[in-house]
Amino acid sequence: MSSKILIIGACGQIGTELTTKLRELHGVDNIIASDINTRNLDLVNSGPFEIIDAKNYNAINDCCQQNNVKTVYLMAALLSATGEKYPMEAWDLNMNSLFHVLNLAKDKVIDKVFWPSSIAVFGPTTPRDNTPQHTICEPTTVYGITKQVGERWCEYYHDKYGVDVRSIRYPGIISHKAMPGGGTTDYAVEIYHEAIKKGKYECFLSENTELPMMFMEDAIIATVDLMHSPSDAVKIRSAYNLAAISFTPKQIFESIKKHMPEFTITYNPDFRQAIADSWPSSIDDNSARTDWNWKHNFDLETMTKVMLENLEKKYA
Numbered sequence: 001m002s003s004k005i006l007i008i009g010a011c012g013q014i015g016t017e018l019t020t021k022l023r024e025l026h027g028v029d030n031i032i033a034s035d036i037n038t039r040n041l042d043l044v045n046s047g048p049f050e051i052i053d054a055k056n057y058n059a060i061n062d063c064c065q066q067n068n069v070k071t072v073y074l075m076a077a078l079l080s081a082t083g084e085k086y087p088m089e090a091w092d093l094n095m096n097s098l099f100h101v102l103n104l105a106k107d108k109v110i111d112k113v114f115w116p117s118s119i120a121v122f123g124p125t126t127p128r129d130n131t132p133q134h135t136i137c138e139p140t141t142v143y144g145i146t147k148q149v150g151e152r153w154c155e156y157y158h159d160k161y162g163v164d165v166r167s168i169r170y171p172g173i174i175s176h177k178a179m180p181g182g183g184t185t186d187y188a189v190e191i192y193h194e195a196i197k198k199g200k201y202e203c204f205l206s207e208n209t210e211l212p213m214m215f216m217e218d219a220i221i222a223t224v225d226l227m228h229s230p231s232d233a234v235k236i237r238s239a240y241n242l243a244a245i246s247f248t249p250k251q252i253f254e255s256i257k258k259h260m261p262e263f264t265i266t267y268n269p270d271f272r273q274a275i276a277d278s279w280p281s282s283i284d285d286n287s288a289r290t291d292w293n294w295k296h297n298f299d300l301e302t303m304t305k306v307m308l309e310n311l312e313k314k315y316a
């Protein structure tokens, strides 16, 4: 049996588009999408799909053993805003799912792991501008704590047990397909949907809150490129800083307004403001650019154009 790739959390914002890309690259039959439920019927009906709870070691192990899965992308997680509401659930899901997959690699059931980290590993004591790869990481959210600790475990499993685990500190990811769920950077997706649907948006962050962001297409290319790089090129086994664009709510509003002059915005910051204030405004990703030739393609203006074009069609 040819070796297969398993995506856990395939119905989520990144999982959905990662599944599509991996099916294109490796063939539909070689990619097993999985999630805790069947919320994305297009994805469920368009290739192999299994219901898997990322917290269930036996379910992941059985799927890998029965299908000759050799690579796992673990995309299931509770994000920053939801994590603050359900701290123990975030800890339980984010950490145990990672241990399950790392242990399968340690036990040589699988060969390779992708696990996403986040800019949430940083905190208020981190240098905010052009945040270095190696710097102070004192996260103040449960989500950030799980990602920071997860990075330490990834490096540990690589160094001690030879596990081939690779990771990226994703910034906020913007896409027009699956919605993000429960993150602090979600406003940068919602704003496009509300612009098309209602012509106005109430933003839960203040107008000058600058955060690192990236268009989905770039994030998927980065993920696939990192996973396809030769092992010795992957020098960082915690997680790579990754950057594309940084902007504020005001700047994304203005870029939408160029296409929709009637569009209006109001600002009503909530608890997510404190989370955003603890994160960097921009990221130094030179290690990724040097080690595996990462480069981004989309800036704010090109992203806005693609987002509006696609959402106009979706809501037409």
Ligand code: SER
Pocket: 079, 080, 081, 117, 118, 119, 120, 143, 170, 171, 172, 173, 182, 183, 184, 185, 186
């Ligand atoms: N997009 C995530 C969040 O806002 C950051 O990794 O929680």
